[in-house]
Amino acid sequence: MTSEHFKMWESRFAGEDYVFGTAPNALLASCRDVLPKQGRALAIADGEGRNGVFLAECGLSVLSVDFSPAAQAKAHKLAAARGVTIETATADLMQWQWPGGFDVVAGIFFQFLTPEQRPRIFKNIRDALKPGGLLLIEGYRPKQLVYKTGGPSQVENLYTRELLEEAFGDFDNLSIREHDSEVAEGVGHAGISALIDLIGWKPK
Ligand SMILES: C[S@@+](CC[C@H](N)C(=O)[O-])C[C@H]1O[C@@H](n2cnc3c(N)ncnc32)[C@H](O)[C@@H]1O
Numbered sequence: 585m586t587s588e589h590f591k592m593w594e595s596r597f598a599g600e601d602y603v604f605g606t607a608p609n610a611l612l613a614s615c616r617d618v619l620p621k622q623g624r625a626l627a628i629a630d631g632e633g634r635n636g637v638f639l640a641e642c643g644l645s646v647l648s649v650d651f652s653p654a655a656q657a658k659a660h661k662l663a664a665a666r667g668v669t670i671e672t673a674t675a676d677l678m679q680w681q682w683p684g685g686f687d688v689v690a691g692i693f694f695q696f697l698t699p700e701q702r703p704r705i706f707k708n709i710r711d712a713l714k715p716g717g718l719l720l721i722e723g724y725r726p727k728q729l730v731y732k733t734g735g736p737s738q739v740e741n742l743y744t745r746e747l748l749e750e751a752f753g754d755f756d757n758l759s760i761r762e763h764d765s766e767v768a769e770g771v772g773h774a775g776i777s778a779l780i781d782l783i784g785w786k787p788k
Contacts (some may be wrong), residue, residue, distance in 0.1 A: 589696065590651060590676075596772075597632060597654040604631060605770035606662055608638035609692045611722040611781045616642060618718065618783070623687030626712055629677065629694035633659025633670060634769075636690075640668035644688060649673040649680065682708045689713050691721045693734075693773070695741045706751040713786040719755060721748070721782040725762060733767065733775035743780050755784030 596603055607613070612635050625644040627636035632655045636648035640663060648659055648670050656672045663670045673680070677694070678701060689709050697705055713719060723743040724735040735742070745760050752758065760782050767777045 593652045594654050597652050602632045603770050603772040604634060606634050608635050609722060612638060612690060612720060615720055620687050624685060625688040626686045628691045631655045633662045635692050636670045637663045637666055637668060640670050641666060646670040647673060649675055651676045677705055682712050684712050685714055686712050686717055687714055688718045693723060695723050695736050699740050715786055715788040717786045719784050723780055725778040725780050727778035731776055731778060733777050734773035748782050752784055754787055756787055758784035
């Protein structure tokens, strides 16, 4: 990743406010009942920690990875305010030595990856999950470029059903849902949005 990309995120996270809010992402919150009651969760590109902290509140032992130290300081602050702890790894996902053995991987809005970078990261995600582990992904669809209420402006970084099926089509009980929904996640994601959600379990 370029240093401009890193600086852009560091400056976005520099203020006191939580850019994407402190409430968990709606997909994640809706999956509370299918989360395992204990085990290890990896929250990728977890930013200021709203999702990692939620997973910890659900009883999971959480590793929250992001390349922004400013965001991770806020993630620890949020965890403390909620009475839980999370572990953080400060790393560029493209360079990271991904650990394995996770019961859950949550990838909520990490569409900074180009089509060339994405297959490697999607493979890393698959490998990080235990057999039977739960994968949760939410991202924007190309139609989001009409709404412009969050997310990257490069259409090739956005997800289609076919793209997610190609990567994770063999997952058990796979659900891929395309929907246009109102999002209120801080100032970063606000308004009607073209979303795509994936829920599935890595084959045993
Ligand atoms: C749209 S934000 C989403 C944050 C969080 N998942 C959430 O939903 O609140 C994208 C996140 O990706 C992180 N990020 C961007 N490029 C990255 C990279 N190469 N490696 C690790 N994290 C990165 C940013 O710091 C930011 O926290």
